[in-house]
Amino acid sequence: MGAGRGRPRAFDRDAALERAMRVFWERGYEAASLAELTGAMGIRPPSLYAAFGSKEQLFREAVELYGRTEGGVTARALREESTAREAIGAALRGNACAYTEPGSPRGCMVVLSATTCAPEHETVRTLLCDDRRAMERSLRDRIDRGVAEGDVPADTDTRSLAAFYATVLFGLSVQARDGATRDDLLAVAHAAMASWDTLVPHPSVR
Amino acid sequence: MGAGRGRPRAFDRDAALERAMRVFWERGYEAASLAELTGAMGIRPPSLYAAFGSKEQLFREAVELYGRTEGGVTARALREESTAREAIGAALRGNACAYTEPGSPRGCMVVLSATTCAPEHETVRTLLCDDRRAMERSLRDRIDRGVAEGDVPADTDTRSLAAFYATVLFGLSVQARDGATRDDLLAVAHAAMASWDTLVPHPSVR
DNA sequence: CTACTTCTGTATCGATCGCTTCGTAATTAA
DNA sequence: TTAATTACGAAGCGATCGATACAGAAGTAG
Numbered sequence: 001m002g003a004g005r006g007r008p009r010a011f012d013r014d015a016a017l018e019r020a021m022r023v024f025w026e027r028g029y030e031a032a033s034l035a036e037l038t039g040a041m042g043i044r045p046p047s048l049y050a051a052f053g054s055k056e057q058l059f060r061e062a063v064e065l066y067g068r069t070e071g072g073v074t075a076r077a078l079r080e081e082s083t084a085r086e087a088i089g090a091a092l093r094g095n096a097c098a099y100t101e102p103g104s105p106r107g108c109m110v111v112l113s114a115t116t117c118a119p120e121h122e123t124v125r126t127l128l129c130d131d132r133r134a135m136e137r138s139l140r141d142r143i144d145r146g147v148a149e150g151d152v153p154a155d156t157d158t159r160s161l162a163a164f165y166a167t168v169l170f171g172l173s174v175q176a177r178d179g180a181t182r183d184d185l186l187a188v189a190h191a192a193m194a195s196w197d198t199l200v201p202h203p204s205v206r
Numbered sequence: 207m208g209a210g211r212g213r214p215r216a217f218d219r220d221a222a223l224e225r226a227m228r229v230f231w232e233r234g235y236e237a238a239s240l241a242e243l244t245g246a247m248g249i250r251p252p253s254l255y256a257a258f259g260s261k262e263q264l265f266r267e268a269v270e271l272y273g274r275t276e277g278g279v280t281a282r283a284l285r286e287e288s289t290a291r292e293a294i295g296a297a298l299r300g301n302a303c304a305y306t307e308p309g310s311p312r313g314c315m316v317v318l319s320a321t322t323c324a325p326e327h328e329t330v331r332t333l334l335c336d337d338r339r340a341m342e343r344s345l346r347d348r349i350d351r352g353v354a355e356g357d358v359p360a361d362t363d364t365r366s367l368a369a370f371y372a373t374v375l376f377g378l379s380v381q382a383r384d385g386a387t388r389d390d391l392l393a394v395a396h397a398a399m400a401s402w403d404t405l406v407p408h409p410s411v412r
Numbered sequence: 413c414t415a416c417t418t419c420t421g422t423a424t425c426g427a428t429c430g431c432t433t434c435g436t437a438a439t440t441a442a
Numbered sequence: 443t444t445a446a447t448t449a450c451g452a453a454g455c456g457a458t459c460g461a462t463a464c465a466g467a468a469g470t471a472g
Contacts, residue, residue: 239459
């Protein structure tokens, strides 16, 4: 690492990875060809393989980067809002905005970039599936925290509630990719939050 | 058609199309290779091209067939239930069951089989996108019918409501493909219907 | 029968896939 | 300077992609 011995790398690895992430996000894993990836990254195949190992390993790093940057919207909402209801609502609204950010591919990379694939790439689909499950899990954990802190009643079905809001998030990505506007998605988020008050009885004031 | 002049076709065109539909449903458009398609259909490439024209035209026929069969669940629910609320609820529950039918690929072919693709297949993505828009439109039309028939108040935002339930349907396909059980999806459908009573004020009895 | 038409299997087409070989450039260590 | 090491660009690897050319088989028309 750092100042190795041989000829130094002539490109910025982080910048190249960010370009690759964009291509995968836009095209999906399989449809992102080496030609398009190397073109966007400004390098030739041998440099890509020397720096990242393979197309799949590059994709894994791209997903990781996506999680640390774009994926931060959800994590931040769940962490910073003071009640479970506010947290889930902020996550939905935040992603509605992120999914329609001008200049970026629409929808979530984790949801869209490998919904189906050839059998030899099942490992890639599984990677994203696990990411989606982890996202749903983080929603549930936040609702459970609400139970512990008293803003959600103890008899709430937190599992189903988390599954519901995860489902809405997944659907928002499809809507975004189909061309829905930011206001469209915010209206969907608002409609989804209407379920909360019916499903989650207001806790008695302590 | 029928008994033409030359050598008669040695395979059942409808049966072969049904096999092809299954492959596209499972793998998606791009990941379904000619080798896998012809293997499942029990024919060789020249027969496929003579009968269907191209991979894309075969896919278009497969999507059409899917709409006439699997897609009928939604259409029937919207047509046969007597109120908009019951219709939307039945559509959600019906698809929750259809998406987890043993022996069939999970989730909806229209939602999953081309979420992303190479630029040269954009026409395929557009085809499915239009199908999804038509589905959302049919939800809205059913809610509007509820307005006309008095089971939905006139000041209801039917556009946003339809977008919300379409979003849930899209999300259900992702959940189904990720391995969610039928009960999981039914719980999500139930949670989604909880929004109805908050968003759609009960109409005054006429 | 012969002539014509259409379908089927074999064997392949050119293009593109992800990936690698190879010769050379650019750097550090001695 | 010399040796060792690493990255680069050009070219091309075998495999697979969707799609076809071709010849023979199987039917109808006369």
